[in-house]
Amino acid sequence: MTFEERLAAIRAKLTATRLDCVIALHDGAHFIEKPDPVMVLTGFKALGPVAAVLDRAGAVTLIVTPSWDAERAAEICPDVKIAPADDLIAGLTSVLGANVGRIAIGAAGLGAMPYGLAQRLADLTPLVHPADAIVFDPAKRKTDRELAHAREATRIAELGYQHLIDIARPGMTEDELAAELRWHSKSLGAEDNFVLLCAGPHNRAVAPSNGRRMQAGDTIVCEITPSYRGQLAQICRTIVLGAAPTLLRDKYDLVVSSMQAGFAAAVPGATMADVCGAMNAVLEAEGYGKFCHPPHIRRRGHGLGFGAIEPGDVALDNTTVLEPDMLFMIHPNQYLPETGYLLCGEPAVLAAHGAQALTRQQAALVEIAV
Amino acid sequence: MHTMHPTLLVGPADWDPQHTPRRDYEDRLATLWRDHPHAVGAIVHGNSRDHAALAYLTHFTPKLEAAVALMPRHGEPQMLIGGGVNMLPAAKPLTFISQLAPLRDAAKTIAGWAHRLDAAGSLVLLGGDAMPYQLRRAIDDAFGNVATLENGDAALQARMRRKSAGELRIVREACAILGDAVTAFREAARRDKGVTDCILAAEHTALRRGAQDVRSLFSLDEGRTFRPFDVTIAQRRDPLQAYFAVRYDGYWADAFVRAGTQDDPLGRQAKMILEAMLAEAKTGASCRMLHQCADMSRGTLWPHPLIEETFGSSIGLSLDEPPLLSGDCDTVLETNVVYSFRAGLFSGAGAVVSAIVLMTERGPELLWPAGDPS
Numbered sequence: 001m002t003f004e005e006r007l008a009a010i011r012a013k014l015t016a017t018r019l020d021c022v023i024a025l026h027d028g029a030h031f032i033e034k035p036d037p038v039m040v041l042t043g044f045k046a047l048g049p050v051a052a053v054l055d056r057a058g059a060v061t062l063i064v065t066p067s068w069d070a071e072r073a074a075e076i077c078p079d080v081k082i083a084p085a086d087d088l089i090a091g092l093t094s095v096l097g098a099n100v101g102r103i104a105i106g107a108a109g110l111g112a113m114p115y116g117l118a119q120r121l122a123d124l125t126p127l128v129h130p131a132d133a134i135v136f137d138p139a140k141r142k143t144d145r146e147l148a149h150a151r152e153a154t155r156i157a158e159l160g161y162q163h164l165i166d167i168a169r170p171g172m173t174e175d176e177l178a179a180e181l182r183w184h185s186k187s188l189g190a191e192d193n194f195v196l197l198c199a200g201p202h203n204r205a206v207a208p209s210n211g212r213r214m215q216a217g218d219t220i221v222c223e224i225t226p227s228y229r230g231q232l233a234q235i236c237r238t239i240v241l242g243a244a245p246t247l248l249r250d251k252y253d254l255v256v257s258s259m260q261a262g263f264a265a266a267v268p269g270a271t272m273a274d275v276c277g278a279m280n281a282v283l284e285a286e287g288y289g290k291f292c293h294p295p296h297i298r299r300r301g302h303g304l305g306f307g308a309i310e311p312g313d314v315a316l317d318n319t320t321v322l323e324p325d326m327l328f329m330i331h332p333n334q335y336l337p338e339t340g341y342l343l344c345g346e347p348a349v350l351a352a353h354g355a356q357a358l359t360r361q362q363a364a365l366v367e368i369a370v
Numbered sequence: 371m372h373t374m375h376p377t378l379l380v381g382p383a384d385w386d387p388q389h390t391p392r393r394d395y396e397d398r399l400a401t402l403w404r405d406h407p408h409a410v411g412a413i414v415h416g417n418s419r420d421h422a423a424l425a426y427l428t429h430f431t432p433k434l435e436a437a438v439a440l441m442p443r444h445g446e447p448q449m450l451i452g453g454g455v456n457m458l459p460a461a462k463p464l465t466f467i468s469q470l471a472p473l474r475d476a477a478k479t480i481a482g483w484a485h486r487l488d489a490a491g492s493l494v495l496l497g498g499d500a501m502p503y504q505l506r507r508a509i510d511d512a513f514g515n516v517a518t519l520e521n522g523d524a525a526l527q528a529r530m531r532r533k534s535a536g537e538l539r540i541v542r543e544a545c546a547i548l549g550d551a552v553t554a555f556r557e558a559a560r561r562d563k564g565v566t567d568c569i570l571a572a573e574h575t576a577l578r579r580g581a582q583d584v585r586s587l588f589s590l591d592e593g594r595t596f597r598p599f600d601v602t603i604a605q606r607r608d609p610l611q612a613y614f615a616v617r618y619d620g621y622w623a624d625a626f627v628r629a630g631t632q633d634d635p636l637g638r639q640a641k642m643i644l645e646a647m648l649a650e651a652k653t654g655a656s657c658r659m660l661h662q663c664a665d666m667s668r669g670t671l672w673p674h675p676l677i678e679e680t681f682g683s684s685i686g687l688s689l690d691e692p693p694l695l696s697g698d699c700d701t702v703l704e705t706n707v708v709y710s711f712r713a714g715l716f717s718g719a720g721a722v723v724s725a726i727v728l729m730t731e732r733g734p735e736l737l738w739p740a741g742d743p744s
Contacts, residue, residue, distance in 0.1 A: 029375045029419040047372040047598065066372050068676050071595045086679060114420070115506035116499030178380040179577045187570050189602045194377045196434070198460060205456030208433040210463045211384035227377070229601065295455050306377075 001143050001325060003043065009138035010041070011058045014131075020103035022131045023092070024052040025113050025121070028065075030306055032194045032225060032232060037108035037135040038062070039307035042077045045191075045230045049088040049117055052080070053095055063091035089120040100124060106131025139308030141325040142231075147349060149231035150304065150327055154347055154358040156188045156226040157235045164224070170216045170241055170370055174198055174209035181224065190226035194234070197222040199241070202340035206236075206333070216242045216370045221343040232304045235359060236331045236345030239366045248339050252365040255344045258282040258332040259363065262300060262314070266330065266348060266355035272311055272318035276300045279314075279332050291335055301329040304347060326350045330357075371624060371689050373585035373615060374598035375419050381582035381617070383431040384463040389619050390429060392466050394536055398427055398529070403443055405525045406494045410487045412522065413480060413509075414439040415497035422687035423496040423523070425620045426530050430465040431582070436501075437461075438473060440483045450479060477508035484517045494522035527692050531684050532706040537621065538728065541686070541708055544581075544618035545726055545738040551576040551584065551614055552627050552739075559629035564604040565590065568629065569612060576616045583617040592719035593628070593636070596676065609634045611721065615689055622689045623738060624710055626722040640674075640721035643667040644713035647681075648736070653705045653729045657681075661697030664713055674714030674722050682711040685726065705729050708737065 014022055024037035028048045039045055041052040041060055048065040061081045064073045070084035085091025093100070107128045110118055122128065142150065163184045168177055178195045185193040198207045199218040206221045214220065218241045225234040238252060258279045265278035279300045280292045291297065301314030304327050311320040311328055331345020344363040348355040402412060416424030417436040424430055428439045428449065435452025448469035451461045458470045471479075484493055498506060498521065513519060533541060555572035563571065569586050576584040587596040590603070593611035609630035616623050628637040646667040647660050661681060664673075684691035684707050693701045695709070703709065707729050714722035726738040 027419075028372070029417065030377050031418070032377050045374070047374055068595065069372070069597075072597050111502065111504045113503050114500045115503050118503035173382065175380065175382040175384075179382075182376075182380050183570070183574055183577055186566075186573070186599060187602070191374070191598070191600050192377050195380050196378060197380075204459065205454075207453075207457050207460030208378065209380055210460055211382055212463070225377075232377075298454070 001141050003143050003145060006138050006143055007041070007058070010054065010135055011056070013134045013138060014054065014106075015056055017106070017134065018104055019106040019129060019131060021053055021055045022106040022108055022134055023128070024054070024135055025107060025109040026050050027112070027114050027117065030192070032305060033302075033309065034112050034305075035109070035136060035309045036306050037132070039230055040135050040139045042080050043230065044073050044076050045306065051088060051092055053092075061095050063088060063095055065091065088117060089124060092121070093124060096125070104129065106134060108132045108135040136308050136310055140310040140320070141323055142327045142349070146231050146307070147325065147327065149228045150233045150347060150349070151358055153190065153226045153228040153231055153233035154235070156185050156190045156228060157224045157233055158359060158361065159188055160185045160193070160224050160226065161235060161237055164222065165239065165366055165368060168214070168220060168239065168241065168368055170214055170218070173211050173213050175211055177214070178209040185226045190228055191230070192227040194223065194225035194232065196225070200340070204335065205341050206343055214241060219248070219340060221341055223343065227306060230306050232306060233347045233358060234304065234329050234345065235347070235363070236329075236333055236343040237363055237366070238343045239368060241368050242370045244365055244367050249365055251336050251339045252342055252344070254283070254286055255332050255334050255342045256363060258334065259330055259344050259346070262330040262332065263348065263355045263357065266322060266350060268322055268324055268350060268352065270322050272314050272320045272322070273316050275330065276314045276316050276318070283332070283334060288334070288336060291337070296335040297333065300333070301331050301345065303328045322350050324350050324352055330355065371613065371615065373587060376583075379418050379431060379433040379583060381577070382580060383433065383582055383620075385429040385465055386619070387466070389540060390536055394534065395427060395429070395466060399441065401529055402427070402494065402522070402526065405529070406492070406520060406522060408491045409443065409494045409520060410491035410517075411440065411442040411484065412494040412496060413498075414441060415501050417500055420497060420500035420688070422530065422691070423526055425687050426526070427496075428465045428467055429620070430461070430467070431620065436473065438476060438480065439467065440480065442487055450476065476505055477512040480509055481512035484513065492518040492520045495519045496522050496526055499523070530686060531691055532704065533686060533708055537686070538708075540619045540621045541623065542737060544616055544621050544623035545740075547576050547579040547581050547618055548614060548616040548623040548625055548738055549740055550579055551616055552625055555612060555614070555627065556629040559608070559610050560631055562606055562631070564602075565607055565610060566599060566602045568610055569599060572612070572614055576614070581616050581618055582620070585615040587613040589720070593722065594716070594718070594720045608632050609637055613722075620687050622685050622687070623726055624685065624689060624724070625726070625738060626712055626714070626724040628721060628723065636715065636717070636719055636721040637723065639671070640713050640715055640723045643715065644711065644723050644725060647711055647713055648725055648727065648734070651703060651709070651711065651727055651734050653703055653731075655703045657695045657699050657701045658697060660695070668715050672716040674716045674720045676722055677712045677714045681713065682709055682724070684708065685710045703729050705731055
């Protein structure tokens, strides 16, 4: 799928409604779990609050704040009309002009907008209709370009992981390791990296790093998630500072088996729930059924943004049917009482015959000599 | 100053009572209650981008998801942390607040807490405009008749603007880290490194010096426009125009800088404008006057688009503390406030330079660049 084909699909969905236009909104605070409808419509990753207006004829106008960032927007989106503004709502008012109150407007991303901005938008156009599905449904499948970027992000993730193995040592703080890893991935060409990393003798979960100094015997769990040109890819890994006990090795093998079951279940026509169920089954068979639910586990994977995060979570309540060119994480990432939390996951793209990992080397427990 | 917001804040953010004792937070809270004499409690929201008020009152930096501090006038505060119960241990070192709970059913939880305060007074809401629209509406709905919400942002911002001695120690360290980062940037440029290698050299230096965060922008078109780091760029630029913002223990310091090996007449002119402005920057000086001073120094050259609307701001727990400094406002410079001043010009190419100045009772003190900017 090309970007243009996706935009045509979005326009077709818009035409099928009674809406005259869709306003895609984002506040510029990028987060792995917050979809960005502006990126879906334009490919532009903003510094500040931003909006893209798509009309039924297919024309897109991008309101960019701060105004000094407009030239970058024009460079990235040559086919889009750029409207520089220093206040998003003032910019929108100008773009919508006399149409405000006369046309039917849908909004995507409104629910995640900061209240201060969203309330002003609601004051401007009180009858805005929710239109997230118009923008995000056609973005369930990644474009060819997004998939290429995901592959590059994966390459960077794997190189970053090797760097982590090279530098992690007792005495280093989690923060130092996470910050170094993020910086290193930028040196490899990523513009950002969601490095969720922590360490301890018995991790209850993976959590943001803090100032704790790592110790020999710690297990480091990390999600390394670089973004290349706005497309995220992730690998989930587990490392031991020292020699791994046999029990830990055995349990890690179990989690890897669970992941492999997830890959096997991820075929076109299956649902995300099926993938989750297949991973759960491996763990349930070993007596870990009660750990297959919150608070031990919320999901077994997720879509990868920053644009759309469809097809959503690999979770029992997600009935989304898998289609080729969907991109999502398959990660069992399981807490086990004997070992603590174990991270194991790969980015997967769905092909006609099933899920393919984008990684060159799949998760295996690594020991760092100390 | 807008920079690209990172998807996760990964730098050191633990609360260190040696840097900011618990007593300082108690004093800040006491001031909050004085500013809101009828309030029985405060609801303080922060997310990874907008959390200056939360950091000021609790030290907490929401690295991953949003957090809400519930601070009663009497009794122990508690903090609701986004991300579920398993995120609580990682959050604990980031604040002195010991009662942490997951941020679930936020509106209902917050309204329940307010109800238990069992008083007819109002509640101060801080950071409410940065709440997600749906959450804020849910809170408004949940509150119904429970209590009145009083927006406390402006009053707190005025308090936050004036820095205590302890805060200034942190700001000075942030400026020192910024200085080292800029030195690394210039050294890389002097050694003919590519554009992003120069940027990365500065960022790495700041991180290794203990920066909590570092942001950057740079120009590929002779200072005309600025852009965030996107992909690596091996090309060189001389002069190379950049912007760095460094955060240390919550507090920001920022700088527009230029580096290169050749003569830089445009950069020199921008520096002269900055110096002219700094010469007039004293407690009580008005923004209008400083802007006029910059205008006169610039002569017939255009102002740089980046500083056309605002030529600086107070800086601290957020990069742009209000008020923003602009030529059409009568804001005057205040004692114990740290300002980031910017000067720039545009003539096809562009140049922007900056300085960080603390207004003291004895006069202005240049915090960055160290010593005389000339």
